[in-house]
Amino acid sequence: MSTTQTSKIEIIKSSTTKINSVDFENLNFGAVFTDHLFECDFKNGKWQKxxxxxxxxxxxxxxxxxFHYGQAIFEGMKAYKDDNDDIWLFRPDENYYRFNKSAVRMAMPEVPSAIFMEGLNELLRLDEAWIKKGKGNTMYIRPFMIATGTGVVANPSDEYKFMIxxxxxxxxxxxxxKVLIAEHFSRAANGGIGSAKAAGNYAAQFYPTNLANKEGFQQVIWTDDATHTKLEEAGTMNVFFRINDTLLTAPVSERILDGVTRKTLIDLAKSKGIDVEVRPVLVQELVEASKNGTLKEIFGAGTAAVVNPIVGFSFREVYYELPKIENSYALQLxxxxxxxxxxxxxxTFGWTVKV
Structure with a gap:
């Protein structure tokens, strides 16, 4: 194990590597991690080295x-290696902005760009051998922050740990x-933390998703908490609907995460001349469109899955199969x-950033 020093980051290199034991052709998502991690603690009112x-x-x-009050947030990002062995990030500024937006909502300290971005870049350079070339190969990046102060008094922590x-x-x-449209459970409520990428949001989804799994559905399409008439997200992703040749998606709000992939797909679709409407989408609208044959596609969008086509949905114990189409917006995008x-x-959008 060797220790080196950059101008701002201490680097302790591992004396061994796990890379030769990894089957890169058969990876279970999020189960294998590289040789190093990045860490920075917040103590005494300031970020440490x-x-x-x-x-x-x-x-x-x-x-x-x-453990006791759930102050935990995270982000999902990816890095890519091109044919010239250069490493690229995709819209990292958007993830950085959203991370700190989540931090503010959860009464946690914001992470300076010098720590977040420089730490990420240095970590990627150190473990660059783990980033494989070829379309479909990516490096998933998980920045996260947890409250590390001790004591069970119900106040925000005074210490935190940021890691990548x-x-x-x-x-x-x-x-x-296949998805089940929720009629009772909600992902988030007005005034809550739905727009923050907080760990508790995902824990709250597990139980209703497990119920849907038992009925043969892989995910739940969440509806609004007040009326359960508006379609909001699909599983852990933003969701799009294609009715005729128009692409519909719900506007972001206190209940809906401002997805980086979501806003990217909206811009891409518009650049292709696809009509996009960002507005509330009603459950009944979806059901009617399926019945009259104008519903062409539903797909989820997120960093991990990128775009995930949905083949059918169930509402009030009626299953609606989507048609097989050749000109798929989901696959094009x-x-x-x-x-x-x-x-x-x-x-042409200036989204990619070289490490």
Whole structure:
């Protein structure tokens, strides 16, 4: 193990590597991590010196506040390696902005750009051998922050730990996805933390999703908490609906995450001349469109899955199958987006950033 120093980050290199034991052709999403991680602690009202060190467990006090009051946020990002062995990030400024937006909502300290961005870039350079070339190969990036102050008094923590993990990845979902439209459970409520990427949002989804799984559905399309008439998100993704040749998606709000992939697909669709409407989409509208044959596609959008087509949905115990179509917006948009990310198409939007 060796220690080096950049101007701002201490780097402790691992004396061994796990890379030779990894089957990169058969990766389970989020199960394998690279040799190093990035870490920076917030103590005494300020951020401490950041460090990159070997990936390993760490000890934590049983009274650590993240366990008791749930102050935990995260982001999902990806890095890509092109045919010239250059490493690229996709719209990292959007993830950085959203991370700190989540931090503010959860009464946590904002992370300075010098820590977030420089730490991420240095970590990617150190473990660059883990980033494989070729379309479909990516490096999933998980920045997260937890409350590490101790004691069980119900107040915000006075100490926090910000970390970045790297996990080589391929496809997130595989196989057909059928969804159940929620009539009772909601992902989030007005005034709540739905627009923050808070860990508790995802924990709250597990139970209703498990119920849907038992009925043969892979995901839930969430509806608004007040009336359960408006379609909001699909599983852990933003969701799009194609009725005739118009693409519909719900506006972001206190209940809906401002997805980076979502806003990217909206811009891509518009650049292709596709009509896009960002407005509330009603459950009844979807049902009627399916009945009269104008509903062409439903697909989820997120960093991990990119674009995930949905083959059918169930509402009030009636299942509606989507048609098989040749001119799929979902596949067109996914192809264009992944080509930009892997530097196989011109990035006319200026979204890609070289590490």
């Amino acid at each position: 950041p460090v990159i060190k070997p990936y390993a467990p760490f000890l934590i006090d049983p009274s650590t506040r993240v 993990l790297l996990s080589p990845a391929k496809a997130y979902y595989s196989g057909e996805v 996914k192809e264009h987006l992944t080509n930009i990310q892997h530097k196989l198409a011109d990035d």
